[in-house]
Amino acid sequence: MRAEALNSMSSRVQALFRALGPWPIRDKEIAFILSLFVLLSGSVVEMNVGDEATRLTAFQALQKMALPSVITAVVVFLTLRLGRTLLARFTGYQRLIYFSTAVLLGSLIVPMRWLLIDIFDVRLNSGLADGFPLFWVSGLMYLAINASMGRSTAKLAAEVERTQTLLHELEGQRTKIVDAQEQVRKEIATYLHDGLQSQLVVLGLQMRNSIKNLPADQAAIANSFIEEIEHIRRVDVRKASQQLSPDLQQISVATAIRDIADRYSPEVKVAIGIDSAVQSPALPERTKLALYRIAEQVILNAAAHGQARNVWLSIASQGDCFDFQIANDGHPLIHPQQPGGGAAIISSWVDYLDGSWSLTQEAGQHVLFKATLNLPVLDSRG
Template structure:
């Protein structure tokens, strides 16, 4: 851990005194003394009240409040550290599972960062407050001694006493006091830098996010994304079921009814017959479009027969000829099959629209418990994942299952997408 104040002192000690660092360090140490004193008083009151009322149960709630008192103090300290430390500290706390005081308290009490912040709060209230008071006395005395000639000039000379039994009679005689005060300010500059460096070092050790905190965030983020994907997949299947069992069946019934009406009007000289025939044709087209939409939402062949059959069925409907070679020993987990299917769907759509290819090959194998898909087209190449949202969307979809997408697309072609999805993710 690097401390900017200590680095400035070691690099150029003389220039440190003439820079803005001493003023920033003084502001940091003095404000920390005020904050620490207030925190110490609050801790003492809460502990006294909490222990006194613990016999009736209310004190336990107050004592839990003492345990989480370090959280707001740490948030304030991370802001106050910006006075002397340009690199901000990351908040070590993770996301909350719900709203309300009880979930917040339960989550925070389980985090190690909460107890580290409580330890820093105790150090701030006891150690740094005591050292800050001593530093305040040193700085205040140095300022008073430096301003002695001004004080002598403003008020009566016999009221200014440099030492017991000796008063200053004029401002010139007070100059030695100013020299002592300037020496005190010089010492205060380095002492303030030392105290600020020590407090920043302790804050970096106790208030910053550690690897374990970041790892827990990554795990929680991955789980959150997986939950979102599961919720999205469940909602998509619900829409598919509603369309299949509801709107599709109604269109089938409407088409049959119009067919019966067309039979009744056959042979009659009526202008309604062409209109009924036209309505039946439009109902048939709407039914075909709805079936295509349902297959796009979640194909039934994927659920019934697996990824190989679903990709083969997808290749038959693709405008560009597609050669499918997907050889899998067993059925894969549902999430892996769904991700792989829609990745192939999007890749074939992109190849049809943008590549200028006249042949696409899809190869799929299972290697070391990992599904590997190679989607290759003989188009003009030059595909850039950064330039558009299509390939980036594919990468995001695969990343949810801890997979990866590798795009190889030199100018002139061919373009190959390598998709790797762990089956154990």
């Protein structure tokens, strides 16, 4: 039982020492607090010791103790800065250096008090033994400030790391959602292009075969239906397939964005100006898709929510990045918009291109979407 009690006590002592340090040494903070302690305690003594004739006013006492407190701050700061330097250089002896710095600080404070009393005639007992409690005060202050600030900083760092981890996880989930959306779009587009078109072709052939024996007037009506089905197959189904998942290996970004503009014509006029570097065949397909989806979503918002009649889109190379702007003359913004919230799709694609974006109300009453995208500036000749 006695051995267990000794082991338990030893464990508690070790835990206490671990709690006390080593922590990062807060040289500036401790120097400031100790100098403030000297300033205030010395001023109080000067205001209360002696007879009425020799007592100082508060202002006079602060004036007298100002220089001693500054000297204290300098000495404490240099002592602790030495400890910080040694901690950084001799990493294998951090615990020894850390606690030795506390002893060194207390050992300097006591004679420094005596010197300040002698030089500045501060009305305190001048014996070294009378100032010995300062050894413990300064040492404990050193340990307490470093430990409290160190633990707080460690907790804050842990929270920041946890928040960053959650943000990375959220970003990963958002990327997965966008990828899943693209996959669904692609599957539907493939079905429209291959499956539905084939079925419409077969339907048209079957209808043509079934009307061969009909009277001429009935055959003409049936042929008009067949032509309408054929138009839907050749134009509408292909267009829907292209809009769902544009084949950016075969067409340029500019062509794909012009197809977006055609959807809203003539209700919304979209003026497009795109740098030749963006139209380079060497631009990765995923990057082209990102530019396409950003343009698609911003123009949709301008038309559907802003009731815009005119939209101006431009993508221009600016050094190592691209300046992507889309202005519209729709309803003014009530509040300036920032990434996030309902703009998750835009944010996801802008983040993919390692960029940033904003939506603001310009002085000329235009709503302006602006993004800076880190894209490689490629030769338009490929």
